[in-house]
Amino acid sequence: MLERARELDAADPLARYRERFDLPDGVIYLDGNSLGALPKATPERLEQVVRGEWGTDLIRSWNSAGWIDLPQRLGAKIAPLVGAEGHEVIACDSTSVNLFKLIAAALAMRPGRKVILSEPGNFPTDLYMIAGLEAQGLATRRLAERERLIEALDDDVALLLLTHVHYKTGALHDMTALTEAAQRAGALVLWDLSHSGGALPVDLNGCGADFAVGCGYKYFNGGPGAPAYAFVAERHHAALEQPLTGWMGHAAPFAFTDDYAPASGVARLLCGTPPILSLAALEVGVDLVAEIGVGRLYAKSQALSGYLLECLAEAGVITPLPLRERGWEEGLGLVSPADPTHRGSQLSFRHPEAYAICQALIARGVIGDFRAPDVLRLGFAPAYLRFEDMALAAHQLADVLATRAWACEEFSIRSAVT
Structure with missing residues (x-):
């Protein structure tokens, strides 16, 4: 052999x-499906950010090095790798945090419905984020085996939340069929792409997906704890309300007003100050995946x-x-x-x-x-x-x-x- x-x-x-x-x-x-290997270009890029942009230009680098727009720029690079438009994806926070934001947003967009449908054995953080909202009386968790998911969809389901590739078995869901079935039932769909993004073709817009999240430290080789990314279909941008109304998601964060006004589009998914070193490392891995295809x-x-x-x-x-x-x-x-x-x-x-x-x-x-x-x-x-x-x-x-x-x-x- x-x-x-x-x-x-x-x-x-x-x-x-x-x-x-x-x-x-x-x-x-x-084990690259758990933590990707280190691209050789990453240490050099981080040295540039640390010594040059941070060390020399200091706070000016928010403008001169484009730090302030890095979540949007990196999101636009990830977008074509998951079948989305550049303005529909943003790189920010962790997968868990992005799940919480988008589950809450989906519930707000489906008043009168509280059920979040998923499958037993889904990645724990996906189920735990539902549980957190359930503890606040905002959601009800419903689990159905994968072969019975479609029949579990009814008028109470606000959101179908699934991981595209199962973290333990590697089994692949039919994204198109499940998205169509959920939407016929009046529900929204949130796909976790943590074991898909950068590894296999994904076409979020092609299958009509509503929301998605994904991990930056597996197949995108962004390093341990790398930022995640989030997708919101353009048709939902105006109605999107996320619960973590931090200052970077404000329409004018440097106006320093007392009242929150959301930024336009996926930028409203931002919360706190972007982690520039981590985003810079992730960008190297994303660029490499894009180059290879x-x-x-x-x-x-x-x-x-x-x-x-x-x-x-x-x-x-x-x-x-x-x-x-x-x-x-x-x-x-x-x-x-x-x-x-x-x-x-x-x-x-x-x-x-x-x-x-x-x-x-x-x-x-x-x-x-x-x-x-x-x-x-x-x-x-x-x-x-x-x-x-x-x-x-x-x-x-x-x-x-x-x-x-x-x-x-x-x-x-x-x-x-x-």
Whole structure:
């Protein structure tokens, strides 16, 4: 498999982009769906911002370096990568904060309706943000399994809130079908693109989406805790009311008036002062994704994940039978959809010792991650991953299972951070 992998790498049109990332020697990084790798251009850009713009121009850089407009400019760069217009996206705050703003805005736009519909097992912060509004008596949470979401839509539902690519399984929702169904029922739709943006083609306007949020530190490689982004379809701009009425979302923030007046368009989603260093780092990653092209990244991601499955199947790692018919110890159960067009840029496997297996792989330089209670998750960031990495990772995973390397005490004790 290794020889075949090197042939694939030699023919890969994206292979040259690996050199644009600062990757540690001896590491196969399969966790870019949790934290993207460091672009080599990021430290230089941050040095420029720190030493030049902040250090030399000081407060003047809000104007001379364009700091004041950076959330809008960066949002306009993200917009075409998620199928939106430049004036419909803004880079600001965190995914959680943006979720809260847009859930509250949707409730205000659907008076008389209080139900927020989602699915069990959605990413926790999405459900927690609903709970926060529910505790204030403003919302009611309703959960339905994904195959029953459409029938759960009724006249009480104000908003359908879903994550486009499921964080644990990688399963992909049909954005167009669900958006159309929700809107037929009179509800609005908010898509969480945290595991989609920068990884696979998204067409928010093409499917008629109302709102979306997304993460900046996964496939956009913006760095730990990078700012998120938010989308509001132009047709909703005039009616948009967000609850966090901070000074930067004011129509004239430097007028310093006592009464709040919202800025026009998505600028009213701003709240506090923009984090310039973090936004500058995120801009480097966004520019790199735009240069490569989301379509090309997705095509390679599908090829990488397919090749890893081939390698694992050849090594006898994946169970071909239903798990109830075969012992866990004999292999991994594929949790992600087998059809690559139905999943995001990851593969997830179930095993009762998934945590220990993950730790054993990390000790061998293969970095994936674990999601409770029993899922080993491997992410594919095609800008810097090789087919050779897939073959080597499959070899290590097969060896960890065959030798029960995960069974030592060091790996079986769960740490506080997983």
